[in-house]
Amino acid sequence: MNIALLGYGKMGKAIENIAIKRGHHIVLKVSRDTSDYVFDNIDVAIDFSLPSSAFENISNCIRNKIPVISGTTGWLEKYDDIVSLCKTHNGTFLYASNFSLGVNIFFEVNKTLAKLMTGLPQYKVSIEEIHHIQKLDAPSGTAISLANEIISQSDYKNWTLEPPKPKEIGILAKRIENVPGTHEINYESDVDCISIKHTAHSREGFALGAVIAAEWIHDKTGVYTMKDVLNIG
Template identity: 75%
Template sequence: MRIALLGYGKMGKAIETIALERGHSIMLKVSSASENFSLQNCDVAIDFSLPSSAVANISKCLEAGVPVISGTTGWLDDYDDIVSLCNSKEGTFLYASNFSLGVNIFFELNKTLAKLMEKLPQYKVNIEEIHHTQKLDAPSGTAITLANDIIDETNYEKWTLNTPKQNEIGILAKRIENVPGTHDVNYDSAVDSIQIKHTAHSRQGFALGAVIAAEYVHDKKGVFTMKDVLNIS
């Protein structure tokens, strides 16, 4: 595949390394939100830019008929508009809050556990996420996905970064220098606690998942998720 990298920070560089190892070519590297670029000769675009750039980047790809996957978080208020644009252009789009294959298995464990815990109101759930200080959004997109999946399976109504009220899931977002990305889902009762946890050891897992997702969508039409890539029903 001939790949456009929209966002050439640490993740973009990690994706480049994995893509080249898997026999792909990098045709375009966009490092600035103001950069004018052409997607000519690109088979697929991978967006890991900034929240302020993501919508414009994704829209430009869809307008040009180039399949695009995005791992940028913090722009999802416009998600439905992007889906509508994709459908109107008969294009190809995949968004994931986290491309790590392990995290996407973790998402499925989280949903299964939430279904079980829904019948046990004595357990109260909370989520903790830890990232490096360069991460701009809080909570992380991964933590939001975890919380929303719990909400879908239980009587919880919303998540909050503040002290949670009844039927709210509290998310504690920590930003610490030089730490791996970590997500904990905790169910606490008076007698015991249940915890599931994912810890990322490097960016390589996210980069590999992004390239695999690009390989999956580049010859397809429609709106996809990592569940499609991993064939999770």
């Protein structure tokens, strides 16, 4: 495939390496310094840009009939607008807060555990996430996805970065040098604690998942998630 990289930071470079190893071609690289670009001979676009650029990048792809996947977080207040645009133009879009194959399995484990904990109010749930200091948003999109899944299965109403009130899930977001990403869910009671945890060792897991998603979506139309790619859930 011919791939456009919308965002050419550390993730973009990691995706480039994986894509080339899998026999693909990178024909367009858009960084924050790119003032203008055209879509020419592109099979699929992968967006890991800035939150301020993601909506425009994704919209441009959809209007130009380019299937696009995005892992950029911090812009999701406009997600429904992208879905509407995709339907209007019969386009192709896939968003994931995390493309790691392991994390997407972790999402399903989190969902199952949340179901099991329903009706056990003595356990208070909390989330801790740790990322590198270059990550601009907090909490991570992955942590928000984990929290929202727990909320959908429980009596919790929302999540917060502040000390949690009743019916709130407290999220502790840490930024530490050279940490690709760690997410931990804790259910704490007076007598014990139940924890599940995912730890990324490098960006390669995220990059591989993004390329696999691009391979899967390039000949389809519609709006998808990584659950569709992995046929889970």
